[in-house]
Amino acid sequence: MRIESAELKFTVLIEKNENEGYTVTVPSLPGCVTQGDTWDETISNAKEAIAGHIEALKTLGKQIPIEIPVEVPVEVGATS
Structure with missing residues (x-):
């Protein structure tokens, strides 16, 4: 799953x-x-954690990583 923070x-x-x-x-x-008791709470907490982490990186003068998504199909053989 991908979560957006501002434009990231x-x-x-x-x-x-x-x-x-x-x-x-x-x-x-x-x-x-982070964590959450429900799916919705978990997603909300994840967004807050990402935003907080990014703010901490900015405060420390560190670079914010830019993620470049890569999709790789994986084939799995069924066994009986």
């Missing part, structure tokens, strides 16, 4: 937690992690 787009990895809720990581923003 970031791929997020959303994993269902064992008990309940979801955990989100943003591969191109190391350390940017």
